Amino acid sequence: MEEINHVAVLDFGSQYTQLIVRRVRELGCFAKLYQPENLSEIGKPGAIILSGGPSSTSDEDAPDIDFDLLKSYQVPVLGVCYGMQLLNIKFGGSVKSSKHREYGQAGLFPVVTEGLYADISAESQVWMSHSDTVDHLADNCKIIAKNQHGTPVSLQWGETFYGIQFHPEVTHSHEGTQILKNFLNTCGELAEFKIEDFKQELIEGIRQKCGDKQVVCGVSGGVDSTVLAVLLNEAGVNVQAIYVDQGLMRKNETAEVEANFKRMGVPITVVDASERFLTALAGEADPEKKRKIIGNMFIDVFWDAVGNAEMLAQGTLYPDVIESASNENSKASTIKTHHNRVDRILEMQKEGKVLEPLAELFKDEVRELGATMGIDADILNRHPFPGPGLAVRCPGDLTKEKLDIIRDCDAIFIEELKSSGWYEKTWQAYAGLIPVKTVGVKGDERSYEFATNLRAVISEDAMTADWVDLPTPLLRKVSSRILNEVDGINRVLYDISSKPPASIEWE
Ligand code: XMP
Numbered sequence: 001m002e003e004i005n006h007v008a009v010l011d012f013g014s015q016y017t018q019l020i021v022r023r024v025r026e027l028g029c030f031a032k033l034y035q036p037e038n039l040s041e042i043g044k045p046g047a048i049i050l051s052g053g054p055s056s057t058s059d060e061d062a063p064d065i066d067f068d069l070l071k072s073y074q075v076p077v078l079g080v081c082y083g084m085q086l087l088n089i090k091f092g093g094s095v096k097s098s099k100h101r102e103y104g105q106a107g108l109f110p111v112v113t114e115g116l117y118a119d120i121s122a123e124s125q126v127w128m129s130h131s132d133t134v135d136h137l138a139d140n141c142k143i144i145a146k147n148q149h150g151t152p153v154s155l156q157w158g159e160t161f162y163g164i165q166f167h168p169e170v171t172h173s174h175e176g177t178q179i180l181k182n183f184l185n186t187c188g189e190l191a192e193f194k195i196e197d198f199k200q201e202l203i204e205g206i207r208q209k210c211g212d213k214q215v216v217c218g219v220s221g222g223v224d225s226t227v228l229a230v231l232l233n234e235a236g237v238n239v240q241a242i243y244v245d246q247g248l249m250r251k252n253e254t255a256e257v258e259a260n261f262k263r264m265g266v267p268i269t270v271v272d273a274s275e276r277f278l279t280a281l282a283g284e285a286d287p288e289k290k291r292k293i294i295g296n297m298f299i300d301v302f303w304d305a306v307g308n309a310e311m312l313a314q315g316t317l318y319p320d321v322i323e324s325a326s327n328e329n330s331k332a333s334t335i336k337t338h339h340n341r342v343d344r345i346l347e348m349q350k351e352g353k354v355l356e357p358l359a360e361l362f363k364d365e366v367r368e369l370g371a372t373m374g375i376d377a378d379i380l381n382r383h384p385f386p387g388p389g390l391a392v393r394c395p396g397d398l399t400k401e402k403l404d405i406i407r408d409c410d411a412i413f414i415e416e417l418k419s420s421g422w423y424e425k426t427w428q429a430y431a432g433l434i435p436v437k438t439v440g441v442k443g444d445e446r447s448y449e450f451a452t453n454l455r456a457v458i459s460e461d462a463m464t465a466d467w468v469d470l471p472t473p474l475l476r477k478v479s480s481r482i483l484n485e486v487d488g489i490n491r492v493l494y495d496i497s498s499k500p501p502a503s504i505e506w507e
Helices: 017-026 036-041 067-072 082-090 176-186 195-210 223-234 253-264 274-281 287-306 318-326 331-340 343-350 363-372 389-393 400-419 472-485
Strands: 007-010 031-034 047-050 077-080 102-110 124-130 141-146 152-157 161-164 214-218 238-245 268-272 311-313 428-442 445-459 465-467 489-494
Touching: 007 017, 017 031, 017 176, 031 036, 036 067, 047 082, 047 176, 077 082, 082 152, 082 161, 102 152, 161 176, 195 223, 195 363, 214 223, 214 287, 223 238, 223 253, 223 311, 223 363, 238 253, 238 287, 253 268, 268 287, 274 287, 287 389, 389 400, 389 428, 400 428, 400 445, 400 472, 400 489, 428 489, 445 472, 472 489
Parallel strands: 007 031, 007 047, 047 077, 077 161, 214 238, 214 311, 238 268, 445 489
Antiparallel strands: 102 124, 102 141, 141 152, 152 161, 428 445, 445 465
């Protein structure tokens, strides 16, 4: 890809660096991430952004920058957080370091109304995470914004060097995107970001890394793994998708995934391990033990299918990278770690045999990429589905009978959500089983059957969620269909619990 006039983002180690890249892309400009020590390899950029980072500029091994080289590019430069402190020092100012990090919201009060702060409110909220603060300013430096205490939080050196103490890339900085846009507006014409070009770049990287080696990738039918497999196929590498059916998938799901892959021309191996999983799970009611059995068996079955493949591709996304680095305790990250970072993968990684082409992307960008490859909107807009499948929607021990009941209830619920237009408006929805039998009347006879719980939530990142206020006629229709069409259910409940304190799944 032509790298003329792109935005070069230098990574000083902040966990938000990739978010800067993403925001710049959202603003329509092509951005690329580099390590500061590779400053000489950034081609002909149109702008340079120095990211934040965990270090203090006074640390012995604090990351540095070749300032003469930086200036030699003669393009506008924006230093964010650590990047600003570093610029301040390079221009001859000084920085007060502190052992305490200041986190959280702060007020932003621009001193100027042009340049970085054109169209920015006289007072707005920004988000900070820093330990260093500005002490002395260099001669050519002017303060362009302060916080609520009057402390300088944004500086300008000469005409084209800017610094901001806060993080404009996070949504808690309410006008952060506009500030980034204003910075980009101070630059000349910048290279445009087009997902098609980006795809081409990914494809070239994949070809270089894989050559004619055999590449396998695990697929679940979800967005990430599907986009990955289709991308590998489009790159023309020798790819084999592997799908493990643990007997915990939804109604017709395995057949649909297989048909979709065949239609898209991606070779797929379906491993039917349902008997094996259900036998291992029989009689086990403890949620964590169930998870463990499923996780371990999945790994065994998957690696048996992988055999001696030379390369392994994974659909790891940027938030997964961040999450495993920063939040080892979250359930999702533990599970993903379980699957994506087991010893054998670590070994393969060391040998350069693991490929994670989507690791720079966010979910919506993956969807956009998938759309350019003709993947059905139905697949791209699928709700998330947990790795352990229906097991986490069926408290207590699992039987095929219970799982079949869930499959039937869930299929009706999802069908009705889709036909009423509510599927797209919910973040995740499903029917589960409440493994308690209650008395009812079906026809003229007493029934003694299970209940199903319907759950529909909205969420941004699964960390918090709220239940969806579905219209009563829709709930009425779903309930009536389930009670009439599904054997084994005589009660339908709607789950009106938010997360927290509840979770999205039941286990
Ligand atoms: P909870 O139930 O924790 O779910 O509110 C949050 C999100 O994570 C999904 N989830 C899982 N995904 N393995 C996964 O891959 C798991 O064990 C797992 N448990 C929950 C869940 O579907 C929701 O999107």
